[in-house]
Amino acid sequence: MRMHSPGPRRTIGLTLAGVTVSLLAAGCVGAGGGGGSTASSGSSSSKITPAVPKSGQITLTEYDYYTTPGGITAMQDVIKAFEAKYPNVTIKRQEVPYPSVDKLVTLEEAGNTPNIVIEDQDYLDQYYPGLVPLTTFFSNSFINQFLPGGTQSVMLNGNKYGLQIFGGNDTALIYNKTDFAAAGIKAPPKTWDELLADAKKLTVPAKNRYGFEIAGSQAENSTWQLEPFVWSSGGDLSKPTTAAWNQSMSLWNEMVKKGYMPSAVTGWDQTAEENHFEDNNVAMEINGPWNVPLLQSSKLNWGVAPIPVQQSGQTLQVPVGGEGWTIGKSTKTKEAASAAFLQFAAQDRSLNLKAVNSVGYLPSIKSEISGYSARYPAYSVFADEFQHGRARVYGNNYGQVSAAIQLMIGNVLSGKASVSQGLSTLSTTVSHIKK
Amino acid sequence: MAKLDLTTPVRPLLRPGRAGPSRPRRSARRLVRGLWSFKALCLLPAVAYVILLFGYPAVFSIQLGFYSDNAAQFITHTGVFVGFANYTQLFHDATFISALLHTLIFAVVTVVAQFLFGLLIASLLNKQGLVYAGIRTLLLVPWLLPLIVSGNIWIWMLDNFYGVINYFLVTLHLTSHYVAWLSSPNLSLWAVIGANTWLGIPFNVMIIYAGLRAIPVDLYEAARVDGAGPLTRLTRITLPQLRDVTGVLVLLGIIYSIKLFDVVWVMTKGGPANASQVLGTLEYQDTFELNQYGYGAAIANVMLVLSMIGGIVYVRFTRRGIRNG
Numbered sequence: 158m159r160m161h162s163p164g165p166r167r168t169i170g171l172t173l174a175g176v177t178v179s180l181l182a183a184g185c186v187g188a189g190g191g192g193g194s195t196a197s198s199g200s201s202s203s204k205i206t207p208a209v210p211k212s213g214q215i216t217l218t219e220y221d222y223y224t225t226p227g228g229i230t231a232m233q234d235v236i237k238a239f240e241a242k243y244p245n246v247t248i249k250r251q252e253v254p255y256p257s258v259d260k261l262v263t264l265e266e267a268g269n270t271p272n273i274v275i276e277d278q279d280y281l282d283q284y285y286p287g288l289v290p291l292t293t294f295f296s297n298s299f300i301n302q303f304l305p306g307g308t309q310s311v312m313l314n315g316n317k318y319g320l321q322i323f324g325g326n327d328t329a330l331i332y333n334k335t336d337f338a339a340a341g342i343k344a345p346p347k348t349w350d351e352l353l354a355d356a357k358k359l360t361v362p363a364k365n366r367y368g369f370e371i372a373g374s375q376a377e378n379s380t381w382q383l384e385p386f387v388w389s390s391g392g393d394l395s396k397p398t399t400a401a402w403n404q405s406m407s408l409w410n411e412m413v414k415k416g417y418m419p420s421a422v423t424g425w426d427q428t429a430e431e432n433h434f435e436d437n438n439v440a441m442e443i444n445g446p447w448n449v450p451l452l453q454s455s456k457l458n459w460g461v462a463p464i465p466v467q468q469s470g471q472t473l474q475v476p477v478g479g480e481g482w483t484i485g486k487s488t489k490t491k492e493a494a495s496a497a498f499l500q501f502a503a504q505d506r507s508l509n510l511k512a513v514n515s516v517g518y519l520p521s522i523k524s525e526i527s528g529y530s531a532r533y534p535a536y537s538v539f540a541d542e543f544q545h546g547r548a549r550v551y552g553n554n555y556g557q558v559s560a561a562i563q564l565m566i567g568n569v570l571s572g573k574a575s576v577s578q579g580l581s582t583l584s585t586t587v588s589h590i591k592k
Numbered sequence: 593m594a595k596l597d598l599t600t601p602v603r604p605l606l607r608p609g610r611a612g613p614s615r616p617r618r619s620a621r622r623l624v625r626g627l628w629s630f631k632a633l634c635l636l637p638a639v640a641y642v643i644l645l646f647g648y649p650a651v652f653s654i655q656l657g658f659y660s661d662n663a664a665q666f667i668t669h670t671g672v673f674v675g676f677a678n679y680t681q682l683f684h685d686a687t688f689i690s691a692l693l694h695t696l697i698f699a700v701v702t703v704v705a706q707f708l709f710g711l712l713i714a715s716l717l718n719k720q721g722l723v724y725a726g727i728r729t730l731l732l733v734p735w736l737l738p739l740i741v742s743g744n745i746w747i748w749m750l751d752n753f754y755g756v757i758n759y760f761l762v763t764l765h766l767t768s769h770y771v772a773w774l775s776s777p778n779l780s781l782w783a784v785i786g787a788n789t790w791l792g793i794p795f796n797v798m799i800i801y802a803g804l805r806a807i808p809v810d811l812y813e814a815a816r817v818d819g820a821g822p823l824t825r826l827t828r829i830t831l832p833q834l835r836d837v838t839g840v841l842v843l844l845g846i847i848y849s850i851k852l853f854d855v856v857w858v859m860t861k862g863g864p865a866n867a868s869q870v871l872g873t874l875e876y877q878d879t880f881e882l883n884q885y886g887y888g889a890a891i892a893n894v895m896l897v898l899s900m901i902g903g904i905v906y907v908r909f910t911r912r913g914i915r916n917g
Contacts, residue, residue, distance in 0.1 A: 262667060265667045280883070419752060419753075422775065436753070560882060571777040571867075573777055
């Protein structure tokens with residue numbers, strides 16, 4: 158069942174001479190498409206043991222976007238260690254700069270799915286047809302070594318496809334300690350009221366300095382930054398008209414309307430946001446752990462705090478970002494060997510911890526995350542939040558829901574719509590998207 | 593890409609009556625037949641090139657526009673034929689309608705602004721001498737820069753906080769506060785139009801300059817003798833004489849605007865809140881970010897039709913130009 162069956166391809170003959178007339182005819186050729194086998198549930202009883210063949214040379218292809226110096230070293234180290242343990246296996250690494258999902262889709266369509274695929278979990282609904290569910294190889298006890306937020310992020314149609322072996326990421330409140338001292342603020346805000354009050358104190362119009370910022374550009378970053386606000390106050394993606402949504406958006410809107418947050422955030426991605434924080438234009442930002450090395454090399458006196466919740470006592474829920482390590486469909490031998498590689502990369506704990514840190518992420522393995530804060534204090538807040546990280550999932554259509562949320566954020570923060578107008582439009586859109 | 597033009601030198605030989613009256617008719621006919629197959633053979637690479645690299649993708653895109661494909665369906669070949677459903681949805685999609693409108697605004701404003709600035713600069717530089725030649729060369733620089741570079745330079749110049757444009761506006765007391773050029777839904781489209789106009793001016797200057805050089809100087813001298821002022825000379829001599837050049841610039845400008853993607857993508861990605869969304873960026877987002885391949889292809893096909901209308905007008909226009917010339 159798992160073997161890739163090619164199915165009737167939509168062939169367009171090369172006889173295109175009579176272009177215009179044949180167009181519609183060509184359109185009809187592919188009508189009988191239903192053949193290809195989609196991913197079957199691998200949760201059946203017959204497990205395949207992750208294993209490398211005892212004899213014979215075998216070459217596995219591996220696909221990832223770890224293109225930072227730290228990421229390259231981490232990946233190369235793991236591959237080297239695996240090849241040293243199993244000399245008859247060669248892993249051919251292919252690193253593709255992010256965004257790499259289009260290339261992966263093309264490879265899968267052509268029947269050339271890499272054996273080990275490491276790709277952004279946000280796009281799983283695009284590339285899952287070329288993958289084998291993890292439960293084909295791994296027991297639940299193995300999978301449950303990982304934090305649920307990460308594993309659920311790489312899950313679709315009830316199938317677990319990937320593990321965050323090099324860890325994942327989240328967001329927190331990063332603040333400027335110098336500005337806090339100057340404004341007489343002793344501790345970072347814990348609730349929304351404190352956040353608003355502190356943002357007001359930190360805003361210095363004469364110096365063109367703002368109290369707070371988010372990344373509000375029309376991309377996943379804006380939805381991803383709104384989610385901790387909505388989720389922690391009890392909101393859910395499927396019902397955008399609830400109080401949690403209204404209050405979260407009202408908070409952001411108030412920040413802009415009162416001039417504590419620059420209205421320009423609607424054009425900023427997380428890089429632009431970070432630049433404005435590091436240039437001391439803004440005193441507090443929501444951003445991720447990948448900025449820690451940048452902040453460490455800057456001259457700022459900075460700190461990290463959990464994202465404030467609406468009322469004290471509420472549990473902060475941050476979204477989980479990162480990428481799943483998945484197994485591409487191929488021969489049984491290669492699939493089993495790929496599974497063995499995943500197992501190896503997760504089980505060598507010291508190698509794994511080093512890799513997670515050099516990528517600039519947070520470990521997804523439960524036994525690693527608990528000691529991570531002590532080992533790398535700069536990441537401690539991110540790591541603590543990460544244990545309660547939540548997956549961004551909406552059936553197969555998270556991307557469409559997120560796009561609608563991004564549009565709503567832009568409309569509200571730029572004053573094109575009120576909070577209630579924006580949310581009611583969003584609600585209509587979301588109600589038409591299949592969960 | 594070099595244009596393969598076989599018609600001009602071959603044409604006389606294709607008319608046996610005129611080709612060589614002294615030769616016997618039979619051998620002439622054979623020669624002609626031979627030439628036809630030779631001509632076809634010569635055309636083959638070009639035809640194959642066009643079919644493979646333009647025809648196939650175009651046909652595939654048109655076909656895809658009738659399917660439900662998203663990425664997962666695309667991989668598994670399970671896309672379903674949906675007829676015109678993508679197109680029906682398209683014209684009920686407020687984002688698409690506004691992107692279409694933005695594209696039209698973009699086309700009209702950039703084409704007019706680029707032409708006017710081009711004409712002004714070309715007229716000022718329409719003089720002999722090393723200095724003018726030097727300035728004309730320098731003018732090409734914006735056009736030579738990779739778009740990702742010039743786009744990013746514009747992002748920096750338009751930045752609220754440290755943008756040089758806001759700096760001058762505030763220093764010269766033209767505005768009291770920094771303007772959010774790229775983040776304000778009322779301004780982002782205009783900011784991108786401004787940047788794109790700047791990018792296109794050098795090309796316009798060069799073409800108009802060539803057009804100006806081609807106007808016989810005696811026309812102006814004769815007009816001056818007859819007592820025509822500068823305005824009359826502009827409206828009665830320069831503009832009518834530039835008619836062909838103008839037509840080419842306008843049509844090319846419109847075609848470029850319809851397929852516009854890069855400037856907008858680099859500067860605003862169509863945001864905020866779709867305020868600068870044009871057909872090109874919307875098509876990219878729907879296809880490669882929301883993985884709605886069928887729907888994205890439908891947008892691409894609308895763009896194709898619009899460009900083809902422009903293209904047909906262009907070809908007609910240049911043909912008429914050649915005939916007139």
